[in-house]
Amino acid sequence: MSGLLSRFFPDRPPALRVATSRDAAALAGLHAGAFHIAWDAAEFERLLADRLSLAFLATDGPQGAPIGFILTRGVLPETEILSVAVAPRWRGRGLGRQLVEAVFGRLAAEGYTTVFLEVEEGNAAARKLYARAGFREIGRRSGYYRTQGGVPAAALTMRRDIA
Numbered sequence: 001m002s003g004l005l006s007r008f009f010p011d012r013p014p015a016l017r018v019a020t021s022r023d024a025a026a027l028a029g030l031h032a033g034a035f036h037i038a039w040d041a042a043e044f045e046r047l048l049a050d051r052l053s054l055a056f057l058a059t060d061g062p063q064g065a066p067i068g069f070i071l072t073r074g075v076l077p078e079t080e081i082l083s084v085a086v087a088p089r090w091r092g093r094g095l096g097r098q099l100v101e102a103v104f105g106r107l108a109a110e111g112y113t114t115v116f117l118e119v120e121e122g123n124a125a126a127r128k129l130y131a132r133a134g135f136r137e138i139g140r141r142s143g144y145y146r147t148q149g150g151v152p153a154a155a156l157t158m159r160r161d162i163a
């Protein structure tokens with residue numbers, strides 16, 4: 001939204017809810033805006049229908065446009081963050097942190113005790129988000145990712161105990 005428009009139509013506080021397979025297209029759209037290898041709606045539909053998955057979707061107010069999501073998948077008591085993304089305009093305003101906290105609360109209530117993830121070593125924003133959310137580095141896998149230019153990039157494996 002332009003500066004003038006946002007003065008008259010300010011963003012509403014994000015509304016977070018558990019995502020279902022009906023939200024597959026919304027998650028695919030957010031994913032495509034955040035990663036150079038996009039997962040399509042069919043892939044998200046499959047993941048969201050899987051009972052081992054848990055996802056939260058954030059919208060611009062309760063009925064608003066999709067602005068962020070987080071997706072986890074695991075077998076009790078361990079799970080993994082498969083993906084998290086915030087729409088570019090909403091980044092740096094605490095929504096990533098809100099999504100991580102929301103999913104932690106639900107996972108802990110369901111009996112999960114440990115959350116793992118992999119993050120590209122050069123992804124400063126994501127690394128800061130995870131460090132602030134209490135994840136610690138437990139490993140490094142060199143050449144695990146390919147950057148947009150096809151250059152190999154290392155992944156850091158991280159862990160957070162939530163119980």
Ligand SMILES: CC(C)(COP(=O)(O)OP(=O)(O)OC[C@H]1O[C@@H](n2cnc3c(N)ncnc32)[C@H](O)[C@@H]1OP(=O)(O)O)[C@@H](O)C(=O)NCCC(=O)NCCS
Nearest residue numbers: 034084085086091092093094095096097119125126128129
């Ligand atoms: C990573 C991502 C989800 C973070 O979402 P966000 O809503 O911007 O995160 P928050 O506003 O909650 O910020 C969390 C922390 O990261 C910091 N941060 C945010 N963007 C940053 C940036 N570009 N560089 C450095 N730090 C950054 C914030 O300052 C904050 O730290 P603080 O609590 O010390 O102030 C978002 O940047 C994104 O969607 N990136 C593209 C997809 C991606 O890389 N996903 C992760 C894959 S593992």
